[in-house]
Amino acid sequence: MNIQRWIARREKSWKQLDALLNQVEKRGLKTLEAHQIRELASLYRSVSADLARARSQNVGQLLLQDLQSLASRSYAQIYQGSRRQEWQAILEFYRWGFPAAVQRSAGYIALAAALAIFAGLVSWWLAWQDPTFLSLIVPQDLIVQVRDRQELWMGSIVGIEPFASTNILINNIQVSFMALAGGITAGLLTTYILLLNGALIGAIAALVGQNNLAYPFWAFVFPHGSLEIPAIFLAAAAGLLLARAILFPGQYRRVDALKLYAQQAAELIFGVVPMLVIAGFIEGFFSPNPGVPDLLKYIVGTGLFIGLMIYLRQQNPVGAKHSAGDLGK
Template structure:
C-alpha cells in the first residue's frame, strides 16, 4: 500500500469524522447518520492499514479516531481505571522503548563526559586547586558529600529531591520545542558537575564510598533524566527529518508521546526520591543498599522492555490520543 496516496485519498473523510465527533452533542439527524456511516468507513480503513501498510503512526491515528467515533455513536465512555492501566502498560513504556537508541546514546555520552572529567580532576592537582583550597575540598569529601543525604528529615528531603529531579526532566522535555538543541548542553553541565565531584572523591581515595551513596538511587534517577532528554531530542530530530510524513503531523504525534513520558517520569522520579531519602542514608550495609538500587533499575528496564516491545509489535504508537475519552496524567 502507498501510505501517502492512501492518506491523501481519505484525509477529507477522516477530517469530516473528526468534526462530527467534536460536535456530537449538536448534530442534526442527517449528521448523526453521517457519523455512523463514516465510523464504519474509517473502521474499514483501519483494518486495511493494519493488514498491509504497517505504519504504526497511521494505525495509532486511525485507532484513536475509530475509538472516539465508537464512543460518540454508542455513548460509551472508557472507564478511568482502564485508561490508567493502559497508560502504564502501553502509552508510557512503548514511547520509552521506541526511544531506546536515543536513550542508550544519551546515557553513554553522559558517562563518557563524566568519567573523562573525573579522571582529569583526580589526576591534576592544579585543577583541584582551582576548584577549592585543600581545606575546602577536605570538607566536601569528608563531610558535605555524605551529610547531604542525612542532614534533613527523610520526608522533606524526598520532596526536595523529587522536585529538583522533576525540574531537570521538565527542562529536557520543554526544550523539545526548540528541536531539543539545548538538551545536550544541559546534560553536559550535569555530567561535568558529577565528574568534578567524582574526581575529588577519587583523589581522596573515596571512590567506593561515593558509589555506595550514589548507586542506590542514582541509577533510577539518571535513567529518568536520560529518558526525558532522549525523547526530547528524538522529537526535535523527527521535526528536522520527518521522513515521508507531514512535519506537522509528526510534531503532533511525537509531542503527545513526550507528554506520556513526562507523566510517567513523575512517578519514576518520586520512587528514586524515596530511595535517596530512605535507602541511601540508611544504616543498611553498603552491599544491600547497592543491591536495592540495582534491583529497582533492573525492574524498571524489564518493565519498559516487556510492555514497550509488546505494544510496539502490536502497532501501538504510544500517542496519548489513543485513549478515546480520558487522557491519563500519571
C-alpha cells in the same frame, strides 16, 4: 398535565434505559456499541428531566422512586464508569504503553546516555589529572568537605528526610522538564543539560575516588540513581525527539512532525514522573540512612535497575498499543 397519558408516553424510554443499564451493570460499559452509548447519555438526560417534572406533579411516590433510581444508576455508569475506564487506561499505559514507548525511542535514549557518559568519562579523567579542572566543576565547599575533612555531604539529609525528599523530587522534575523543553532549542539545551550533569558526576567521582570515599559515595548513589539516572536519559530522549522534528522533519511539515514526535515524547514523560517520585523518596529516606549497610544499598540499587530493565523490555502479549493519547479517551 394528564399524569397517566404522560407516563404512557414516557414509559418506553424508561424501559429502554433500564435495559441498557442492566447490560452495563452486568457486563460493563465496554459491551455497548457507540450508538448505544450515545443513546444511554440521551436517555439519562431525558429521565433527569422527567424526574424534575415528576417532583413538581402528584405522580405517586413509587414512580418517583423508580425515576430517581434510573437517574442515579445512569449517573453512576456514565460518570463513575468513565472514571474507571480512565484509571484502567492509565494502568494499561504503565503496564504496556510506557515500555513500548521506550522501545520505540531506544536510539534517542542511547544517544542521551552516550552524551552524558562521554562527558562523565572526560570530566573524570581531567579532574583526576588536574585539580584546577576539578575546582571549575565542583563547588569549593564540597571539595573542602571531601578532601580536607574526609567526609561526604549526604549526612545533611538525615533528620530532614521529608523536606529533603520533596526538594530532591522537585529538582529532578525540573531538570527532566528542562531536558524535554530543550528540544525546542533544536536540542541545544537538552545536550547542554546532559553534558553538564555528566561532567559534574564525573568530576565528583574523581574527587571521592582520590579521597578513598568512592565505596560509600556509590552506595549512596546506587539505590536512587538506578531509577533517577535512567529517568533523566528518558526525559532527554523526549527532548531529542522534539529536536528531531525541528531539524529533520522528513516527509512531514515541521508543525506536523512536531505533533507526531511530541506524542512520543509525552509518552516518555508520562513514564518518567513516577520513576522520579520513587527515586526522590529513596534518596530522601533510604540512600542517606546511616543505619542501612552500604552493601545492602548496592544490592537494592542493583535489584531496582535490573527490575527496571526487565519492565522496560517486556512486550504486550496481545500486541495492543497504548499511548499517552489514550489517557484522555
